[in-house]
Amino acid sequence: VPLTRTELKHIQTLLSKKGRKQKKMFPAEGVRLLEESIRFEFLPQMILYVESAMSSRAIHLVSEFARRGVRTIDISARQLDNLTETKTPQGIVGIFDVPSRTLSELYTDRTRRILLCEGVADPGNLGTLVRSALAFGFDLVVATGHSADLFAPKVVRASAGSVFGIPIVSGEVAEFVDFAAENRVALLAADPRGAVRVESLASEISGHCTALAIGSEPDGLSDLLLEHASARVRIAHSSQVESLNAAVAGSILMNEIYNLDNKDSHEK
Amino acid sequence: VPLTRTELKHIQTLLSKKGRKQKKMFPAEGVRLLEESIRFEFLPQMILYVESAMSSRAIHLVSEFARRGVRTIDISARQLDNLTETKTPQGIVGIFDVPSRTLSELYTDRTRRILLCEGVADPGNLGTLVRSALAFGFDLVVATGHSADLFAPKVVRASAGSVFGIPIVSGEVAEFVDFAAENRVALLAADPRGAVRVESLASEISGHCTALAIGSEPDGLSDLLLEHASARVRIAHSSQVESLNAAVAGSILMNEIYNLDNKDSHEK
Numbered sequence: 352v353p354l355t356r357t358e359l360k361h362i363q364t365l366l367s368k369k370g371r372k373q374k375k376m377f378p379a380e381g382v383r384l385l386e387e388s389i390r391f392e393f394l395p396q397m398i399l400y401v402e403s404a405m406s407s408r409a410i411h412l413v414s415e416f417a418r419r420g421v422r423t424i425d426i427s428a429r430q431l432d433n434l435t436e437t438k439t440p441q442g443i444v445g446i447f448d449v450p451s452r453t454l455s456e457l458y459t460d461r462t463r464r465i466l467l468c469e470g471v472a473d474p475g476n477l478g479t480l481v482r483s484a485l486a487f488g489f490d491l492v493v494a495t496g497h498s499a500d501l502f503a504p505k506v507v508r509a510s511a512g513s514v515f516g517i518p519i520v521s522g523e524v525a526e527f528v529d530f531a532a533e534n535r536v537a538l539l540a541a542d543p544r545g546a547v548r549v550e551s552l553a554s555e556i557s558g559h560c561t562a563l564a565i566g567s568e569p570d571g572l573s574d575l576l577l578e579h580a581s582a583r584v585r586i587a588h589s590s591q592v593e594s595l596n597a598a599v600a601g602s603i604l605m606n607e608i609y610n611l612d613n614k615d616s617h618e619k
Numbered sequence: 620v621p622l623t624r625t626e627l628k629h630i631q632t633l634l635s636k637k638g639r640k641q642k643k644m645f646p647a648e649g650v651r652l653l654e655e656s657i658r659f660e661f662l663p664q665m666i667l668y669v670e671s672a673m674s675s676r677a678i679h680l681v682s683e684f685a686r687r688g689v690r691t692i693d694i695s696a697r698q699l700d701n702l703t704e705t706k707t708p709q710g711i712v713g714i715f716d717v718p719s720r721t722l723s724e725l726y727t728d729r730t731r732r733i734l735l736c737e738g739v740a741d742p743g744n745l746g747t748l749v750r751s752a753l754a755f756g757f758d759l760v761v762a763t764g765h766s767a768d769l770f771a772p773k774v775v776r777a778s779a780g781s782v783f784g785i786p787i788v789s790g791e792v793a794e795f796v797d798f799a800a801e802n803r804v805a806l807l808a809a810d811p812r813g814a815v816r817v818e819s820l821a822s823e824i825s826g827h828c829t830a831l832a833i834g835s836e837p838d839g840l841s842d843l844l845l846e847h848a849s850a851r852v853r854i855a856h857s858s859q860v861e862s863l864n865a866a867v868a869g870s871i872l873m874n875e876i877y878n879l880d881n882k883d884s885h886e887k
Contacts, residue, residue: 383837479866482860482863483864486859486860486863487856513860588754591753592753592779593779595751595870598866599867603870
């Protein structure tokens with residue numbers, strides 16, 4: 352079944368935040384991202400492709416989606432142009448449902464490591480943090496305040512497909528603080544002026560559910576979050592710079608937590 | 620003295636790589652970046668500003684530059700528009716000379732930590748790596764291959780002004796490999812498939828000049844560099860992701876080296 356003009360228009364609106372919010376769908380372009388969606392079994396509603404513009408790897412990918420029951424539709428290069436943001440699309444785009452599960456639905460008694468992004472407005476930083484969260488064994492990513500839209504094309508790209516591999520949800524910081532208190536989730540606040548290093552918290556966080564909160568530049572975390580934090584953790588660095596990039600700081604702290612969590616296996 | 624039309628045209632070309640290469644100058648916009656240029660005593664040739672568009676902080680900054688003998692020129696909002704990339708410039712831009720010192724001029728017997736960016740084409744990643752290099756006590760940044768232009772506006776912005784605080788130079792990877800061999804600089808290659816963790820190299824790198832090499836995504840480091848590396852270092856992470864973002868990976872490894880270099884002071 353070819354794509355109707357109305358469908359095409361709907362899909363076009365997914366490049367805007369408003370369109371994604373209304374339709375509860377998001378696009379993801381390119382071979383690598385879509386391969387990740389298969390690897391993580393996060394399948395799209397449909398795959399749109401331009402056969403003449405595709406590599407053999409992309410052609411193989413389309414047949415993989417078809418084999419899994421995904422609707423695959425051959426469109427024109429001109430139609431694709433209207434659906435994508437990048438200058439050199441690889442002839443393939445997937446249309447996905449925005450996950451609808453809420454924080455309390457995603458949280459279980461096995462949840463141990465949560466990344467809270469508070470007002471991380473730069474989509475590159477937000478996507479990079481999602482990628483690092485998956486890399487460092489985190490279970491869940493929550494984005495609050497003025498954080499970028501979790502399913503914006505730039506976030507999805509910067510995540511290198513990790514948005515398909517780890518549950519992510521947006522919400523309000525006050526809600527999250529209440530949620531953390533109710534569920535005895537310890538809040539670690541990343542703070543350049545913090546007093547504590549992650550390594551000194553080994554016994555406190557071992558086996559306990561802990562949320563690491565990363566703020567935006569240059570404002571950092573909200574007062575509300577800082578008040579409820581059980582510790583303010585810092586990264587040791589030279590005084591030559593005031594602070595690190597938000598994605599770098601969050602990734603270093605997640606890496607330190609991962610190293611504590613896997614200490615025994617390292618030493619073997 | 621007001622700006623001549625010819626001067627304005629010349630400055631406009633600095634938004635392109637070609638223009639920066641020809642004129643050996645680069646622009647840096649905004650209050651924060653320019654405050655960093657004062658802090659690091661890396662002064663511009665001239666400051667262009669739009670008095671009506673400036674905050675009191677920016678006005679103070681202009682007088683600080685004037686006090687240091689920098690030529691400061693009031694221009695029109697329309698003129699500024701042609702000189703800047705951002706949508707909301709803060710009414711102030713500095714025009715700087717590209718540093719001209721070469722690798723062998725910058726290298727001294729006190730140089731201990733070098734960051735080599737091999738083909739880091741994303742300007743946000745390159746700038747973030749420069750920022751982390753300064754934060755983690757590195758002495759020098761070298762960018763080779765298809766790395767982004769070290770003084771492109773996006774690199775300068777992503778560095779948060781760190782380009783003013785640490786010597787940075789571009790070159791060819793083959794040159795650098797020769798240079799490292801001649802000067803007995805150990806090459807550590809960041810490699811997701813590497814066998815070694817930084818912590819196990821403590822005695823090898825302690826006090827010795829070491830260059831940490833970071834490659835681009837998805838290709839990684841060149842064969843030439845890998846052949847000459849004394850070790851391939853990896854970051855422990857879950858197998859859920861193939862690799863980390865290049866700026867994150869480089870920053871984590873620099874952080875680990877920094878922690879080794881400052882181990883005694885931590886333990887106090």
